Amino acid sequence: MSEDGSIQSDDLRTRLHAMETKLRRMREQRGNHNENAKRAADSRDSVQNQGKELRERIGERLEAQKEVRTRAKTHQAKRDEIQKQIGELISQKRGRKRDGGTKSVVIQLSETIGEIDRIENQIMTDGNLSLKKENRLLKKLKTLISKRDELMPEVQELQVIEIDLGDMEGSIQLLRSEADAEHKAMLEANKEADEIWEEVKPMLEERDFLRAEGDRLHAAFVSSRESADNVHSGIKELLDQVNEIRDELKAQREERERIIREHNESVRMATKTPDEDEELADSLTEQLLESGSITLGGTRAEISERESPRKRKKSRRLGTTRGKRD
Secondary structure: OOHHHHHHHHHHHHHHHHHHHHHHHHHHHHHHHHHHHHHHHHHHHHHHHHHHHHHHHHHHHHHHHHHHHHHHHHHHHHHHHHHHHHHHHHHHHOOOOOOOOOOOHHHHHHHHHHHHHHHHHHHHHOOOOOHHHHHHHHHHHHHHHHHHHHHHHHHHHHOOOOOOOOOHHHHHHHHHHHHHHHHHHHHHHHHHHHHHHHHHHHHHHHHHHHHHHHHHHHHHHHHHHHHHHHHHHHHHHHHHHHHHHHHHHHHHHHHHHHHHHHHHHHHHHHOOOOOOOHHHHHHHHHHHHHHOOOEOOEOHHHHHHHHHHHHHHHHHHHHHHHHHHO
8 A cells, every 4th residue: 555545544543533532522521411301301200290299289278268258248148138237127116117128038038028928818717808809818818929939948948047927136246246257257268378378388489499490400400301312313423424534434445345355366366386376287288288398207308318428438439340350
């Protein structure tokens, strides 16, 4: 591999090491943000649970206060009705009608019942009634009975005392005593409701504090999660770059391995002897056969060179012998 390629690889490894170091730091940051988010979420959930329990207690106390207030209003309504009856009785006692307004339901009921008794008694005892007048009285009696039935439940709901129109003074004293009792009961109920409210007020302040704290912790949770998400996005981008460098280094490594492999293969092929290279041996054999100078045990030229000195020696020996004979 060239020197430039080696320098490039070193530069890529340096960049890769720096990026991997940065990735570790970013992962630690993301982990810290996620841990902060988890702590904020746990604290938020705890605060919200406390707030929920507190709201339930507040609801129970407010419901109790509502019941007490309703009881106070009932006592107030009874007191007002009794006082209205007292005023009507006093007016009747003095022989004048009370100016303005309608009669109390108790007075109306008492008067209606008295009129029903009077008509029934007249029908049963008056033998001089004509059929027409009797029918008129029966029709009126029917109307009065319907009115009585309408007034009765209202009187029972208010639970006011019945009065005796024949004893107005005694009825007035009895009604005044009852009105004072209802007024006192109303005041006690209102005092109880006020005490419940004094108990609820600090609970409401705590509820508002827990609500604000829950909102703050939720905002911290959201902020930490957003920070973690932002770091995660940065990690993904950096990972893409890291993977590109890794792929490039891998390609360079594979290229170096290929070059080394091909170099070793060429060296191995260049250093082969004919007996190791079957193709080379076949090629040489073919060339020798085509030249016609191959024999078993060696070439013809080598045999001629070995045989020539012997022939020359033999000729010299033969020539000497012939000279001696002459």
